[in-house]
Amino acid sequence: MKCGGFRISYRGDERIFGTSLPIVGLVVLLVVLAFVPRFAGTYWLDVLNRIGIAIIGALGLNILVGYTGQISIGHAAFLAIGAYATAILEAKVGVPFYLAIPAAAVLTSGFGLIFGIPSLRLRGLYLAIATLAAHFITTYGIIHWESMTNGVLGFTVPAATLFGMALDSDARIFYVIFALVVPATLFTKNLFRTKVGRAFIAIRDRDVAAGVMGVSLFRYKLLAFLISSFYAGVAGGLMAHHSRILFPDAFTLLVAIDYLAMIIIGGMGSILGSIFGAVFMTLLPEVLKLGATSATGVYPNAFGLIASTRDIVFGLAVIFFLMYEPLGLARIWLRIKSYWTLWPYSY
Amino acid sequence: MNEHVVFMLQLVINGIAVGGVYSLMALGFVLIFKASSVVNFGPGELVLFGAYVAWATILNMTLPIPIALVLTLVIAIVLGLVIERGVLRPLIGEPIISVIMVTFGVASVIRGFLNMTWGSDTRPFPVLFSQQPIHFGPVPVSPVHLWSFVVVMALLAGFSVFFRFSTTGMAMRATADNQQVALSLGVSVKWIFALSWCIATVVSALAGIILGSVRGGVDFSLADLGLKVFPVVILGGLDSIPGAIIGGVLIGVLENLAGGYLDPILGGGVKEVAPFVALVIILMLRPHGFFGKREIERV
Numbered sequence: 298m299k300c301g302g303f304r305i306s307y308r309g310d311e312r313i314f315g316t317s318l319p320i321v322g323l324v325v326l327l328v329v330l331a332f333v334p335r336f337a338g339t340y341w342l343d344v345l346n347r348i349g350i351a352i353i354g355a356l357g358l359n360i361l362v363g364y365t366g367q368i369s370i371g372h373a374a375f376l377a378i379g380a381y382a383t384a385i386l387e388a389k390v391g392v393p394f395y396l397a398i399p400a401a402a403v404l405t406s407g408f409g410l411i412f413g414i415p416s417l418r419l420r421g422l423y424l425a426i427a428t429l430a431a432h433f434i435t436t437y438g439i440i441h442w443e444s445m446t447n448g449v450l451g452f453t454v455p456a457a458t459l460f461g462m463a464l465d466s467d468a469r470i471f472y473v474i475f476a477l478v479v480p481a482t483l484f485t486k487n488l489f490r491t492k493v494g495r496a497f498i499a500i501r502d503r504d505v506a507a508g509v510m511g512v513s514l515f516r517y518k519l520l521a522f523l524i525s526s527f528y529a530g531v532a533g534g535l536m537a538h539h540s541r542i543l544f545p546d547a548f549t550l551l552v553a554i555d556y557l558a559m560i561i562i563g564g565m566g567s568i569l570g571s572i573f574g575a576v577f578m579t580l581l582p583e584v585l586k587l588g589a590t591s592a593t594g595v596y597p598n599a600f601g602l603i604a605s606t607r608d609i610v611f612g613l614a615v616i617f618f619l620m621y622e623p624l625g626l627a628r629i630w631l632r633i634k635s636y637w638t639l640w641p642y643s644y
Numbered sequence: 645m646n647e648h649v650v651f652m653l654q655l656v657i658n659g660i661a662v663g664g665v666y667s668l669m670a671l672g673f674v675l676i677f678k679a680s681s682v683v684n685f686g687p688g689e690l691v692l693f694g695a696y697v698a699w700a701t702i703l704n705m706t707l708p709i710p711i712a713l714v715l716t717l718v719i720a721i722v723l724g725l726v727i728e729r730g731v732l733r734p735l736i737g738e739p740i741i742s743v744i745m746v747t748f749g750v751a752s753v754i755r756g757f758l759n760m761t762w763g764s765d766t767r768p769f770p771v772l773f774s775q776q777p778i779h780f781g782p783v784p785v786s787p788v789h790l791w792s793f794v795v796v797m798a799l800l801a802g803f804s805v806f807f808r809f810s811t812t813g814m815a816m817r818a819t820a821d822n823q824q825v826a827l828s829l830g831v832s833v834k835w836i837f838a839l840s841w842c843i844a845t846v847v848s849a850l851a852g853i854i855l856g857s858v859r860g861g862v863d864f865s866l867a868d869l870g871l872k873v874f875p876v877v878i879l880g881g882l883d884s885i886p887g888a889i890i891g892g893v894l895i896g897v898l899e900n901l902a903g904g905y906l907d908p909i910l911g912g913g914v915k916e917v918a919p920f921v922a923l924v925i926i927l928m929l930r931p932h933g934f935f936g937k938r939e940i941e942r943v
Contacts, residue, residue, distance in 0.1 A: 366741075419927060422740055425683075430875075430923040430924045433917055437917040441910065554748050557745055561742075604764075608752045608756025612754075613753060615746065615749035616731055616753070620735065
């Protein structure tokens with residue numbers, strides 16, 4: 298019976314999955330996902346699309362905050378830059394969609410480098426405040442550069458075409474989003490099996506000590522910002538195509554806090570955690586909406602209370618996880634899993 | 645007098661008046677940080693809470709104004725105790741990201757609670773001061789601004805005396821300076837943490853009441869003003885009370901001057917962003933502000 302992880306060869310040590318069961322599970326999951334658009338209605342497809350986008354964004358934020366320990370409240374600004382850059386490249390420059398998203402992501406990582414420069418001097422709290430300021434400055438730029446972004450009036454994004462097919466429905470954009478979620482997850486998984494990933498973790502645990510041991514803080518802190526904002530750029534680009542109209546209001550400080558909450562609730566420094574967190578935070582308002590719909594019979598005012606209920610539940614969830622389960626849903630999942638692996642001799 | 649000078653004086657005076665309120669909010673923030681190294685990322689919600697409770701007690705429950713104000717401050721004290729006891733004490737010693745996020749969580753709960761109880765419509769705020777402008781030479785000043793400035797300065801003077809001469813104030817300073825030494829000298833550090841949160845919520849509630857009467861109404865945009873605390877405390881230094889006071893006034897003047905002179909050129913909104921531009925510049929040049937304590941890092 299398997300009662301622990303034994304690595305007796307280098308190949309075994311390098312493996313991502315210890316057993317074949319998770320691989321089978323993932324393949325089944327992917328096949329199911331491939332058929333989802335045939336069955337799911339527009340509402341659930343829309344929710345799934347938002348989950349996919351949130352997964353990419355949360356993975357990026359987790360690389361920066363969870364793995365490298367650089368606190369950033371500027372993630373919404375990165376998403377905004379990615380979204381607007383994609384939209385502008387397509388609508389004003391005429392770049393095709395499959396080039397616009399990578400180009401926008403590269404541009405966003407350029408901004409990520411600029412955001413990251415304060416991290417060389419500042420740490421923890423001060424860095425958080427610096428990214429907060431960067432968020433406001435970016436939002437100001439987007440609202441007031443009206444000739445490019447259309448300001449508060451909103452920017453309409455044309456439907457993308459891929460292989461002569463217009464990506465104008467939720468079902469079609471669904472495939473694009475999940476075709477990007479898979480490599481994004483794999484890349485993150487592999488990143489932390491390399492020297493770069495280990496350097497990130499060393500910086501998180503104690504950056505001065507990591508510096509003394511020969512990890513170039515300059516290089517790796519900026520690299521973390523670069524990779525993280527690249528993810529955010531991709532997520533932003535997908536957002537532009539998913540919602541098809543961009544408003545500066547979609548990228549407020551609350552969005553940045555939502556993303557931070559995703560990685561806290563899901564689990565900091567955990568890939569599975571980013572996914573769980575993205576699912577949780579996207580489903581939370583939807584579940585409340587469903588609850589309100591069924592409660593309108595008893596209490597006709599229920600719908601008006603969704604926004605405030607969401608705020609309260611969100612706040613309480615964040616407080617609860619920080620106090621009782623700081624490693625998040627990923628940790629709960631691990632506990633359930635290990636219980637069943639060792640069953641019936643678990644204790 | 646030249647009309648340019650009058651325009652500038654007007655901006656500066658408005659800036660000082662608004663800056664006084666920023667000083668108050670920053671004072672609450674600095675007190676919490678000094679005592680317990682907790683950064684409160686929801687200062688705006690505390691201000692909002694004070695303003696809404698004051699509105700509810702004065703206009704909704706139609707209590708006489710002095711009683712209503714006292715009641716508001718008592719409720720603010722209870723809020724401070726609940727936050728400190730319920731949420732932040734269990735998190736002592738946790739990583740900074742946890743503390744930052746938990747204050748976001750608390751802010752979110754407060755916002756949701758206010759929204760659920762009183763809705764998100766703009767509420768007219770009771771007129772506490774007369775509307776007739778007072779003229780200082782050619783510069784008109786509204787009494788609300790003048791009074792808010794007087795109240796702020798009186799409060800700040802009161803706090804200075806409190807920290808300088810009272811035993812509790814000295815215990816708070818001692819805790820801020822060195823917790824272990826303070827503990828060994830018989831200061832109850834837990835009580836100091838709770839007290840600093842109470843003072844912070846009370847001060848924020850006062851800021852809310854003043855802001856409400858300056859604007860003549862309360863709505864959720866008041867909470868956004870709370871974020872102006874960050875430029876103020878970075879300018880003054882996160883752990884400096886004089887820094888918070890001077891920083892508040894400076895940021896208030898800066899945003900008004902920037903708004904007055906740059907808005908016509910850049911097309912609006914400069915007032916909102918100028919403090920944050922200043923914040924970035926200060927962080928790059930002098931991360932610990934003008935009065936803050938410089939940290940030395942050892943492995």
